[in-house]
Amino acid sequence: MAARRIAASSINWSALAERVPANQKSSFGAFKTKSDIYVRAVMANPETPPKIDWAYYKRLVPVAGLVDGFQKQYDAVSVPYPKDTVTPQVEAEIKESQSEIGAYKKASEQRIQNYQKEIAHLKALLPYDQMTMEDYRDAFPDSALDPLNKPTFWPHTPEEQVGYKSKEQLEAEAQGHH
Incomplete structure (x- = not known):
């Protein structure tokens, strides 16, 4: 499975910045700066490595078979893309947190109704x-x-x-x- 290059960041930095507490804004800014530096460094390199002109090296190198051996070894190299083993765990945690959020919302709605009854009682x-x-x-x-x-x-x-x-x-x- 080949890795694909991501052209644009999938992180909504402004939405994330809204959720950062005031006392952690400087750390968030430093993190965003590091992330931007990393993305620029990755984007500065081409998506695929440059093609090697083997014919040029075969003409240039006088030792017979040396370039052919390098070409065979180079073509045999395969850098595996790491398997994603974390996504199922993250999705399970998301489902769990969504159920907790749903339960909290229901409890909050019940508290709101109770408080509205208390407010109505006090207003009366x-x-x-x-x-x-x-x-x-x-x-x-x-x-x-x-x-x-x-x-x-x-x-x-x-x-x-x-x-x-x-x-x-x-x-x-x-x-x-x-």
Whole structure:
């Protein structure tokens, strides 16, 4: 299988540059410069090696059979093009990442719907400057102060309440330490 020369870069550098974080722009610029230098060096050479005029050398070299031997050896040389063993792995990774992207999109759409419901709920509430403590309790029963059913001590945070245990204390108790 013969290698074919690629005349134009298949890399969309501007689209790639948009995805590069700001702190890595200098590294990206250096990489693009190296790539451009390499492409120019490759393009400076002809696509196929120049043809050897064997008849000219046969006339010029006095040793009989020497040029014929070189020609036979030269024609026998074959530089194999490396086999592509990576493309199937890359395609499998692309399919895997596409399924992960699809799952992430579905989860994101679900989160968006939940957030839109929360926004609609918040928009339906009275403005906070017009809300009474009872209105707040009705709108947010979990976070509202309820001095009759759930009395708390100031500053009304879980850490300041009677009987509060930290995560470390709960884990220690679960492991049998008191």
